[in-house]
Amino acid sequence: MSYDLIVVGSGLFGLTIAERCASELDLKVLIIDRRSHIGGNAYSEAEPETGIEVHRYGAHLFHTSNEKVWEYVNRFTAFTPYVHRVYTTHKGEVYPMPINLGTINQFFRAAYTPGEARELIKEQAAELAGQDPQNLNDKGIQLIGRPLYEAFIRDYTAKQWQTDAKDLPASIISRLPVRYTYDNRYFNDTYEGLPVDGYTAWLEKMADHPNITVQLETDFFDDSQEFSKSKVVGSTPVVYTGPVDRYFDYAEGELAWRTLDFEEEVLPIEDFQGTPVMNYPDADKDYTRIHEFKHFHPERADSYPKDKTVIMREYSRFAESGDEPYYPVNTPQDRERLLAYRELAKAEQDVHFGGRLGTYQYLDMHMAIASALGMYENTLVPHFRGESA
Ligand code: FAD
């Protein structure tokens, strides 16, 4: 069997590329993935004892303000009206996250108005006034002042990254909004929700096309299989969404990743924490947060068990070889190596690097889809239409 395009990786980036090329360009596409399931990190499955949908690679909340992406994803699934809210337990007390007027007033035992709270935080952040903070530590203090930073951010970040916050980019903390209202929505986006029939149904629908073949448990670097790197590069166009350093056999050194360990437990109780996600920002707990999956789908209350719940504690650490890479650490050394890999990637004949592993970038799902739609329109359409002209 021959294919017009090989897509390495069945995550949202690879699926979007495959779906567009199969549907719009009528290409025969082969997707290979080394895992035993489709969908990359967005994959979910029913926990066998309870039937509760568990996100295997950490909780995934869909949100976007990108109209094009929203229209695109709605072709494959409807979304529930779920709105993400997170709480955090600091020194035995529960606060709303991200930091908002409710968090500020509870923390300072006060009843500040929005204006008063702004003034207070400005005073507390005065040590860094006028500077353009480049790292997470300085950016955090500038955003919320030192007391709140030390309570809710410093130790959580240390647990999550095991890297001095002064060596982490400011962009990590910029993802979190700070609000001087009581609005405690986690995301600011226009659209938000969870796939009605679960993530896997959505992801499978994207691959459900007569022009698409999916081959699981197939590693691109395994030469014993038919579609390995050494056999296809140069003869068939490839979209590669695996780790960029692995592709070049780590020639420029390994890029650092953080991985997560998940400890799942089925508990014989109806409700463990009353909310989907509870963060633990203090150093006395090893885990960063606990997920309780039934709360992501209140609309499934009738079908989920009343006497059981599934929780998952999340631990974070540096990835070693063999671990799943989750978040790019992105130290200055990593960024230097990445630039070298980008040069190598440019020179690679008819191989297109994309997705969070292929570009060593943190991408939310909507960003991975937007980026894939961009590659499709700007690179693949001209490439294939030009070739067939
Ligand atoms: P992936 O989903 O990682 O897919 C890459 C695929 O390539 C994998 O299936 C992998 O097995 C395969 N692959 C790698 N190497 C090879 C090889 N050699 N041969 C064959 N196949 C290979 N986004 C949100 O929008 N909201 C969230 O709440 C959210 N939460 C997240 C929580 C965690 C813990 C993590 C890690 C990510 C989260 N994301 C979230 C981001 C989301 O997972 C990504 O946007 C999405 O995974 C990007 O898709 P991708 O296709 O680029 O990569």
Ligand code: UDP
């Ligand atoms: N963060 C924090 N305390 C929290 C939540 C987040 O310090 O309670 C910081 C932390 O550095 C984290 C970043 O904000 O890495 C971004 O948080 P987000 O929830 O967006 O991402 P993730 O937890 O997936 O890294």
